[in-house]
Every structure is written in structure tokens, then in C-alpha cells.
Amino acid sequence: MKLRVWTLLKTYTILVYIFMFAPIVVVLVLAFNSSQFGGFPIEGFSFRWFVKLSENEAIIRALRTSVILGACTAVIATTLGILAALALVRYTFRGKDLITTVLIAPVLVPETVLAVGLLIFMRWLHVPRSFGLLLLGHSIIALPFVVLVVQARLTGIRRDYEEAARSLGANPLQTFFAVTFPLMLPAVFAGALFAFTISFDNITATIFWRPSGMETVPTQIFGMLRNSVSPEINALGFVMICITVGVPLMAGALARYYMRNTK
Amino acid sequence: MSSSDQSIDKRPWLLLSPSLMAITLLVVIPMAFILVYSFYENIDLAVDKVAFQFGNWSEVMTDGYYRTAIWKTLRLSVIVTVLAAVLGYIPAYFIAMTKFRDKWLLLLLLILPFWISFIIRTLSWIHIFGNQGALNGLFQLLGLTDAPLSLMYNEFTVIVGFIHVFLPYMILNIYVSLEGIDENLEPAARTLGATPWQAFREVTLPLSMPGLAAGCLLVFVLTGGSYVTPLILGGPSDFLFGNLIYDAIVTELNWPMGATLSFTLLLLLGLVVVLYSRLMGLNQLSKAFK
Numbered sequence: 001m002k003l004r005v006w007t008l009l010k011t012y013t014i015l016v017y018i019f020m021f022a023p024i025v026v027v028l029v030l031a032f033n034s035s036q037f038g039g040f041p042i043e044g045f046s047f048r049w050f051v052k053l054s055e056n057e058a059i060i061r062a063l064r065t066s067v068i069l070g071a072c073t074a075v076i077a078t079t080l081g082i083l084a085a086l087a088l089v090r091y092t093f094r095g096k097d098l099i100t101t102v103l104i105a106p107v108l109v110p111e112t113v114l115a116v117g118l119l120i121f122m123r124w125l126h127v128p129r130s131f132g133l134l135l136l137g138h139s140i141i142a143l144p145f146v147v148l149v150v151q152a153r154l155t156g157i158r159r160d161y162e163e164a165a166r167s168l169g170a171n172p173l174q175t176f177f178a179v180t181f182p183l184m185l186p187a188v189f190a191g192a193l194f195a196f197t198i199s200f201d202n203i204t205a206t207i208f209w210r211p212s213g214m215e216t217v218p219t220q221i222f223g224m225l226r227n228s229v230s231p232e233i234n235a236l237g238f239v240m241i242c243i244t245v246g247v248p249l250m251a252g253a254l255a256r257y258y259m260r261n262t263k
Numbered sequence: 264m265s266s267s268d269q270s271i272d273k274r275p276w277l278l279l280s281p282s283l284m285a286i287t288l289l290v291v292i293p294m295a296f297i298l299v300y301s302f303y304e305n306i307d308l309a310v311d312k313v314a315f316q317f318g319n320w321s322e323v324m325t326d327g328y329y330r331t332a333i334w335k336t337l338r339l340s341v342i343v344t345v346l347a348a349v350l351g352y353i354p355a356y357f358i359a360m361t362k363f364r365d366k367w368l369l370l371l372l373l374i375l376p377f378w379i380s381f382i383i384r385t386l387s388w389i390h391i392f393g394n395q396g397a398l399n400g401l402f403q404l405l406g407l408t409d410a411p412l413s414l415m416y417n418e419f420t421v422i423v424g425f426i427h428v429f430l431p432y433m434i435l436n437i438y439v440s441l442e443g444i445d446e447n448l449e450p451a452a453r454t455l456g457a458t459p460w461q462a463f464r465e466v467t468l469p470l471s472m473p474g475l476a477a478g479c480l481l482v483f484v485l486t487g488g489s490y491v492t493p494l495i496l497g498g499p500s501d502f503l504f505g506n507l508i509y510d511a512i513v514t515e516l517n518w519p520m521g522a523t524l525s526f527t528l529l530l531l532l533g534l535v536v537v538l539y540s541r542l543m544g545l546n547q548l549s550k551a552f553k
Contacts, residue, residue, distance in 0.1 A: 005459070013357040016350055017369075020376060020430060023387035026397060030390060039395025080282045087278035093271075101545055103282060106290050108536050109529065110488025112505045116512060116525040117293030120300050123518065140289040143282060201381050203491055208512065218382045225495060229389050237383040244378045 024241070030231070031238035038229035049235035059236060062220035066200050069134055069216060073199035074192040076139040081146030081191050082184070088147075089154045107144045114141070115205035129211040137209050138202060142195035149194050153187035186255065193248055200244065294529070300522035309516035319523035329507070329524075333531065336504040339418070340487040343425045347433045347482045348475060350426065355437035355474075356467075373438075376431045385424050385495050392420055416498040424496040425486050432485070433478035440474025440547070441467070477547040480539045487532050504528050 030038065034046030053059060084103055088096065106114065118137055119129070127133070161183065165175045181188075203218035210219060217240065221233055304314040323329045358369045376384065391397050394411040402408045414420070444467060452462035490505030508528065511521035 009353055009357045013354040013369075016354045016430070016434075017372060019350075020427065021372070023391055023427065024376075024379060024384060026390045027383060027387045037395055039390055039393055040397055040400035080285060083278040084282040087275035091272060091275035091278075093275045099279060099283075102286060104545065104548065106286060107548075108484060108533075109290060109294075110484065110505070110532050112488050112490060112508050113297070113525045113529045114290065114293075116508060116521055117297045118289055119512070120518065120522055121293040121296045124296055124300075136285075136289055140285055143285065147282070197378055203382055204489070207491075207509070218380065221382050221386070222491070222495075225386060228395075229386055229393070233386070237380070237387075240380050240383060244380065245375060248378055 027234055027237045028241065031234040033231065033234070036231070038231045038234055049231040050239075053232050053235045053239070056232060058215065059217075059220060059232070062215040062217050065131075065214060066217040069131070069138060070196040070199040072135050073138040073142055074195040076135070077142040077146045077195040078150075078188060078192045080139070081143055081150050081195075082188060084143075084147050085150040085154055085187075088151055090159075103147050104144045106140055111141065111204040112208075115208035119208050129209060131211070131214065133211075134206065134209050134214075134216075137205055138199040139195075141202065141205060142198040145198060146191040146195050150187045150191040153190060154184065157183045189251065193251065197244055197248075297522045297526050297529070300519055301526050303519040303522070305517045305519045309518070311519050319519050322520070323523055323527055329527075332502065332504045332507050333527075335502070336487055337531075339422065339425075339503065340483050343422055343429065343486045344479050344483045346422070347426050347430050348479055351430055351433035351478065352437055352475065355434045355441055358434075359438055359441035370438075373431055373434055376428075381428060382491070382495070384428055385492055388420060388424050388427070388496060389415065392423075416496065416501075418497070418501050421493050421497040421501050424492045425489070428492070429482045429485055432481045436478035436481065436547075437471060437474045440471045440477075444470045473543055473547045476539065476543050480536065481548070483535060484532050487535075488528065504531075 030040075030042070031049060032045050032047070033042045034044035034048060035042065087093075088100060088103075115137070118133070118140075122129070122133060157180075161179050162175050165179045166172070170178060200216075201218065202216075203222060206216055206219055207222070210216065215223065217236070221236065224230060224233060300311075301319055302315045302317070304312045304316055304318065306312055358366065358373070361369075363369070389396065392414040393399070394413065394415070396414070398414060399408075399411040402412065448466050448470070449462045452466045453459065457465065487503070488505055490503055490509045493501045493503055493506055494509075504524070505528065508521055508524045511517045511524055
């Protein structure tokens, strides 16, 4: 009886996982379909859509914009996020709970509203839409997530190491760069990767903030989607999934390998 | 000037100031500007006049079109939230309770969708339900139909798209609170004579409520604020309140109306968040990251 219920739960779980991954697998498979249409049936195996993709200048330009935007967002959001997380982890001060809430609050503001608000504020300041607006906007969207991720990682670092360095004669700055920062590095990486992904993936706010003529990968795909899914989009999806899933997985595997070897 | 120890320590505030400044400048002040702009008057495309009038607000309050949109948005958000909770609870329970050695793999697979592009995940459903999708392909292969059935661009596909994207949030939140429950409690209830179902209903389910509630809040607010998913997977009548904002700002260039609608959405979803934080506090929301 108990076993039967358990099997039922297991089957249910497997079905939910299939629901989550089947459509993604379909995109990955269709990227290699030689048919000139983006859907079924599968007519044969071909790399032609990847070749086509590499020749599509609009997509390459969008990819470059997205990567630069994501990298800059990662730098800004991670810098701000680490400073804030340090304050939350290392110090006790009055109003800490309130401050934590304020730092997380942007997550709870609907992104559409956040986008319109910033856009109207810029309009009032007579600042036109620009790459800079996208950068600031993406950074503020990523910031709460970076704070949460970094804060969770920082809590695990013991202060004894820093105190040892200080007692051995290092000044605070030396201590930070020789002890604290290397210990924080995994947190920095995790935060930066998260910020990059959030920026790279954003479409809701980006549609409002981008200047006319500037496309990121998601807005480019969105624009190409009007008629149907073209096979190039499948190929692009394949490439994007390889980057955004492959890079963190490799980073994780490398970190694990590295840790095992240093132990 | 020996202020550092005794009185207020300035260092945390120094560390916090860049973030707090950014949030004030890029979130708080813009929200105030939305309110101010909602009283402005729209003259023409992208031209508006500084004013203090309630025209936009009275239009939003009285025009049935906007009321329909609010109703549709709440309805869809509730449907998506309930379905996500029903679909998500059992997997979360299974992952938390399983003695399976490769549990980490299940957790990794749960986080994986967060790394995959939202727009790719959303459009992938066109490959399932579309005219050239997997289902129509299957039907034709089996000889059930000659012409492709139109299964796409309706409320159902919008709901499926939303659940697909938001389900990991739900499962992760429920999992976190199930994982925190003392694993001796359910056996203890069993020894005291409870059936497995009673033990679950009286002990585990109530203790997992904070995670379930946090997951529901996230899914509700995220769905209620969306507009991209209906544009990709929905038909002309499957719009949400967010789509009206998109239309007002991007298509009609009517900024005062866009501002009024944005503030309305902020109020509606803000009300839900406030209600939740009164009941549960906001701490649970950050737990999924640890």
C-alpha cells in the first residue's frame, strides 16, 4: 500500500519533469531539422540553420548587444550587491530588517510597472532611451537576486581568517584583498553569473527601454516570431541553451574538481 | 572624533549606500513619477500636457474595457497559481522525502529552467500545439485528421506557457519549506495512531504552508504583471492588464494613460503583496536562495 502511493508520487513527479523539459528538447531537436519550416515533420539531419544563423547579421548584432549588456550589468549589479550583502552579513545595525525588505522590494514590483516608471522618469529628465538606460534598468532588476545569492554564500565564510590576518599585522585593505576577497570569489562568481543570465534573458522591461533600432537577443526573437517560428530561431535557441546552461554547469563542475584537488 | 565604536557605526551604511541610492533613484522616485504622470493630459501621439485632472483615472474607473481586463488578469492569475500549486506540490514533496541517491540531480534539473531563455521556453509550446506542432504531426500520422487542428493561440496555451515558466519557482519554494521540517514528526504522528494521509494532512501540510504561500505569491504576482506570454501564445482576446500598458505606451504613445494603468496594476498587485506580508512576513521569500 505504502509502496503503491510512493510509486504514484514518483510517476507524477516524472510526468511533471517531462512537462518541464519536453518542449525544450523539441527545440533542441528541431534545430537540426533540414526542413525549410520551423516545425514538424522532421525531414532530415542538417546543420544548415546554424550556417544560416551565423550569416544573419541582425542576430549577430543582437547577440553582441546582449552579451555586452549582460557583462556590464553583471559588473554593476555584483559590485553593488556584494557591498550590500557584506553590510547585511557582517554588521548588526538598527533597521536591518527594513533595509533587507527594501533591497528585495524591486522583485515585488511588477516588471512592466518598473519599466514604465523608469521610462517616464527619464522622459521627465528629457533623457532619450539608450544603452545606458538598459544597463541601469537591468542592473536594478538583477540587484535583489545578487544580494540574496551573495548573502547566502557569504554567511558561510568565517571571520576567524580575517581576524588572524589582522593580528598578523595586515591592514584592513590588505586583509580584504589577501583573505576576504579570495574567500568571497565563489559568491562573486555566483552573483555575476546570475546577473548576466537575468540581463541576457530579459524581455519584459527591455521592450520598453531599448532605443529604436537596438535589439537584444530576446527582442530580436520576439520580432522574428510574428509569423511563425523560423528554423533559425530553433538554431538560435540551441546556441543560447548551450551557452546559458553549459557555462554554469561547466563552472560548477570545474569548481567541484578544483575543490577536490585542493583538499 | 571616536565615533566608530560607541555611537552609530557608519560602515554598514557606507556599504549599503550605493544600492539604496540606486533603488531610490531607479525604483522609488520613478514610482512617484508614475503617479504624477497619471494626472497629466494626453494631447496627441507622444504629446502630453502638465495638468492636474482626473480624466485618465475616471476613464480607467468607468470604462468597462479596463474592468474586463482587471477581471481577466485576476482570473488568469488565480488559475495559473492554483494549477502551479497542484502540479508543483507533489514533485516538491517527492524530492524532499526521497532517499534516492541522486537527489541532487532532481534539484539541479529544477534549477536548470532558470538558466534557459524565457522566450525560447515560451515559444517552444508553438512546436507542441502549433499547426506544425508535435500534436498535429502525431494526429496526422495516426490518420485522425487531414488538415491541422488549430490548438494554439487561445487561453489554454497562455495558461500552459505561464505554468511552464513559473512552475520551478513554486516547486523550489515548497521544497525549501518541506526540507526544513523535522523528519521525525510524520513517524511520530504515525505512532500516535494517525494514518499516513492524516499524518500528512495534520503535520506536514500545515508546516509546509509558508513555502506554498511564498510560491503562490510569486506565481500570482509574476503572472499578473506579464504581457509577453499572451502576445506569443494567446489570441486577440487573451490580453492581460499588462498588455493594455504595453499598448498605451509602445503603440499609442499615450503616456498619461500608460502611467495611470501602470499605477493601477501596481496598486492591485501591491495589495496582494501587502496582504501576504501581513499574514506570512517577507522572510520566506528569500529562503529559496539558500
